Amino acid sequence: MAYRKIIKSAFQRQFYEATGFPPIDTEDSTPLVIRITLGDMDLLDAFYIALPADASSLSIEDAMRKHVLCENEEDRDKVRRKLSRDPNPDLLDIYDALLYLYQQAEDGEVILSYHINNGASDIRQADPVSLHQQQCSNGGKLNRFYCLLDLVLEVYDNLDPFSELTDEQKDAALEDFRRIFTLYLMDRFSYQPANAAKDKGSEHLSSVLEYMASEDLGLIRVDGEYIISPRGYDLLNGIINEAEFYIDNYDIFGDVYVNGAGEIRFNTGYGSNLIVPVFSRCGIDPYRALFIAALYLGNMDYLASDLDMLFSETPFRELFSLIAHCPKEEDIGTELLDRIIQEGSLKVQEQRLREARLKRVERIQRHISKVNSQ
Numbered sequence: 001m002a003y004r005k006i007i008k009s010a011f012q013r014q015f016y017e018a019t020g021f022p023p024i025d026t027e028d029s030t031p032l033v034i035r036i037t038l039g040d041m042d043l044l045d046a047f048y049i050a051l052p053a054d055a056s057s058l059s060i061e062d063a064m065r066k067h068v069l070c071e072n073e074e075d076r077d078k079v080r081r082k083l084s085r086d087p088n089p090d091l092l093d094i095y096d097a098l099l100y101l102y103q104q105a106e107d108g109e110v111i112l113s114y115h116i117n118n119g120a121s122d123i124r125q126a127d128p129v130s131l132h133q134q135q136c137s138n139g140g141k142l143n144r145f146y147c148l149l150d151l152v153l154e155v156y157d158n159l160d161p162f163s164e165l166t167d168e169q170k171d172a173a174l175e176d177f178r179r180i181f182t183l184y185l186m187d188r189f190s191y192q193p194a195n196a197a198k199d200k201g202s203e204h205l206s207s208v209l210e211y212m213a214s215e216d217l218g219l220i221r222v223d224g225e226y227i228i229s230p231r232g233y234d235l236l237n238g239i240i241n242e243a244e245f246y247i248d249n250y251d252i253f254g255d256v257y258v259n260g261a262g263e264i265r266f267n268t269g270y271g272s273n274l275i276v277p278v279f280s281r282c283g284i285d286p287y288r289a290l291f292i293a294a295l296y297l298g299n300m301d302y303l304a305s306d307l308d309m310l311f312s313e314t315p316f317r318e319l320f321s322l323i324a325h326c327p328k329e330e331d332i333g334t335e336l337l338d339r340i341i342q343e344g345s346l347k348v349q350e351q352r353l354r355e356a357r358l359k360r361v362e363r364i365q366r367h368i369s370k371v372n373s374q
Contacts, residue, residue, distance in 0.1 A: 019088035061125035117150040161320035204311040243296030276326035
């Protein structure tokens, strides 16, 4: 759990309730309330509003768009009129600030990541509201129950993830990733380029196919059709091994917490993602590692239905946004980073030893069971 924001004192809690939270003056037996805070913003400064009960079946993105952000100014004015009836006089200003923030995100000026207060971090907007809502009680005389979607938004400047690469390096990397994805597409989805002339992005794909076949980069052309060559399958198998190596050995650095005494902890749920600086310190290209891991996990599969997107920078900017926002080695300190790598690697080795022991015990137990049954 990444966030644990609470209203601590009895006075703060009473003050918060006096301003109108939770807004459960609806006829629904179990009202649904959404509360939104930004980063470490205090809950006293949160935006909140009651939603229709059926919003629970919507995705978070759809619930926000339909009932909070709205699709036209007329509906937004309805929300403002609703908020104006709330005892909290600041809700209208907070609402307008929230609308402006989402407009910045739509314009690509900032990036938003979603979390749940006292819940999951880095959730997907496509997740249903019901997956993350919590049942609460207002604790008043009526002691009414309500469902709360307690969103926390982290706001990041939309930095250029390729800022440390020259244009030539960036272009070469993206061309390489597109070629790898092409092999993956043909293998994973049995994609037949010869029969896909009408597909989006097929013109760009044709030039990639031709180049890969002419340079013996995993494809051969037979009777006008492109098929994966033995070298191509070797490359794909190598990609699997490479991805599993990254995940097995470096996933632990995705959640690192260093307390004030310098103690290093992993997988706490509230640590920092240090995968990128660890990759760089270990001599691993973070762009390739993140792409290979995403491909292996199926996180790039959506591109199969829109090849135009594959030949834009958009999916890669999204994938590599972590590179722009991760702490740099100089921010962490080389000595501390080396100690983090050393302790994380030891944790990985210990986990492997435990798994090996469990497998040995299971083999022994199966052998004993087999002998006893004879």
